[in-house]
Amino acid sequence: MDQADRALFLGQNDLAESEYQSAYAQSSDPQIQAAAQLGTARVQMQRGETDLAVSTLQQVGTQFSDTEAAREANYFLAQAAKGNDDPAKAAAYLEAFLAAGSTPIDAYLQIELGDLYMDAGNPGGAVKAYESALQDSEYANDEDLKIKQGRAYAAMQDYTNALRLYLGVYDATGNEFTKAEVNLLAGQVYLALGIPEQANARFLDSVNNYPRSYDSYSALVALVDANVAVDPLNRALVDYFAGQYGVAVDLFKTYLESTPDHNGTAHYYRALALRSTDQYQQEIAEWDALIKDHPGDRFWLEAWKEKAYTQWAYLDDYAAAAQTLLDFVQLYPDDSNAPELLFEAGRIQERYGRLTDAAATWERVFNDYPSYSGSYQALFLAGVTQYRLKNYAQAEVLFQRTLVLGSSLSDQSAASLWVGKAQLGEGQSDKARQTWQQAAAMDPTGYYSERAKELLEGTPEFRPPQYYDLAYDLDLERSDAEQWLRTTFNLAADLDLSGLGDLAQNTSYQRGLYFWKLGLLNESLAEFDNLRQALQSDPAATYRLTNELLDLGFYREAILASRQILNLANMDDASTLDAPVFFNHIRFGVYFKDLVLSAAQENNIHPLLLLSVIRQESMFEGYARSSAGARGLMQLIPSTGAEIATTMNWPANYTDSDLDLPAVNLRLGARYLANQRDYFGGELYAALAAYNAGPGNAAIWWQLSDNDPDLFLEIIRYSETQNYIRQIAEFMNIYRLLYERAP
Known part of the structure; x- marks a missing residue:
């Protein structure tokens, strides 16, 4: 049973089913037999064999009615019915589960039961379920739950209780999106009661105070349909945040023309709306108007930044973008934001190949604004850029300055590594080795110290141990x-x-x-x-x-x-x-060991590197989700997972939910990583950058690096990707320290 449960968790469905069946056949204990049958049903559900799973679950309930597994079968029958779009049947099964006795998660399940009743058109049942959940201290102040109960009351036409809940949430919450939501719901109740003036007051409150919420857009539509006057600026803002950019562009224009005494807000959002509709020259004109006519406005500084961004990112006019920021610094050298904009001007110059200008700009950041938080990084980047220009002596001077000024061991070891590379560029190999020896001792386990060791030893990046042993016994x-x-x-x-x-x-x-x-x-x-x-x-x-x-x-x-x-x-x-x-x-455990070893061998990836990547991606959380939608152990985007699954013709009947199964996710992720490695000719830095930031970005950075992995890392323009590679390298080193063995 333990092996079967483990295989179910991993997504090894065939193995799980086999082990459950063996447990059933080998035991005469009805509790074990029932649990084995329940496990078999869960495997069937995981495969998508819902009808077969339902039959198995019903058999558990019939054959083993006095077991805990029979009770749990009702829960899974509810999930199956829910998946089959039968909320009434799902609610009945969940009711049966709850009726069998209390559990520590009854309140959670009561909320699910209420949702099922609402979907089934039984708001009365939903009210009772939600009320039961609200009696639990864990959910007593849950705003979403109170809104759900309010919706159920409204569906019953019990408008008094619905309004009580909505207005109570409005008064208690500090969340503007929640306020807009309950305003819309309360307004709809007032309309149902025939009190449009109260409804319109709620709608206007949302439009005037919470324009970012889509519910405020619904409120705006109701107001327009009712011919209620709406503040023109707020109306334009609501349209903008609802993604109605074309409408917003025209409304902002009307507002600006009719309101001479305006501030920069309409210019700011009209410019962004123009960008969203690809009207870049008109957008630039709005930024210029904001800059010229509204100094001191809250959006004035953003106008400079956004203007420069559009110039290089959308118009490919890098020179103009850099000049916009340089103009700001020239006009307002004492402004607290001047060093930040000067730093970004260097970034833009580097992006379009003006390396000499970029180096000078970054050095200027440090010299003119030494107290700026990014001044140290600017000096370091100036050194990297001089190195790219093969001005090794100038690069060494800059790196020596960063070495002296570095406030952390990581900064000092990075500077020391690059002093050594500059010395090597000057032909001073002995001095370079001495410098790298110092770097290697500065920050044990840190990226730059470990990289200095690799340079000293002449070993490749992510040096794999030839001999290693992944066995250990935590019990001992x-x-x-x-x-x-x-x-x-x-x-x-x-x-x-x-x-x-x-x-x-x-x-x-x-x-x-x-x-x-x-x-x-x-x-x-x-x-x-x-x-x-x-x-x-x-x-x-x-x-x-x-x-x-x-x-x-x-x-x-x-x-x-x-x-x-x-x-x-x-x-x-x-x-x-x-x-x-x-x-x-x-x-730094060897979790999912068999899966890791199999995927590593299949794709010719060292197991310790694969473990390091998994640790960085998900820290071995098999069902991890990112804000960008990446899923599972190796954080695959669903579209990427589907593409790899199609290429491999595995697993059968693949769906996005398979990415939550370690056995599937790890194999697909390892294949995708191997594809990136092969695309970049075995270069692991580029492969990892491609895995994190996309192969297109990685290809650009690799081309600029002259096949130098150290230079490649510093050229990467996303700090997230730089940290990603450094962290994996550090993890790989620790895994090597723990598991490398002498022959």
């Missing part, structure tokens, strides 16, 4: 870890660290565990994350939680908890490697 390592905990934190000798202790009674723990049991992994993770943060000053409780997180497969949370303990011991990155190996085997 726990005793040393617990003794270290007792000594480091003065814990009582008789304190039991082996079990959960008081954590077992913790509400967040109990909810998290029950969510996990039902496969609601994101909800479970949220509970455990809250618990981990609540325990962050308690090393013993955090240690107990770490072990539980590992057992449940919440590796990201376990990694964070392990580091939390080392933080409490005041350990920096370098000193953590001296901690008991137990903690480092958690922080």
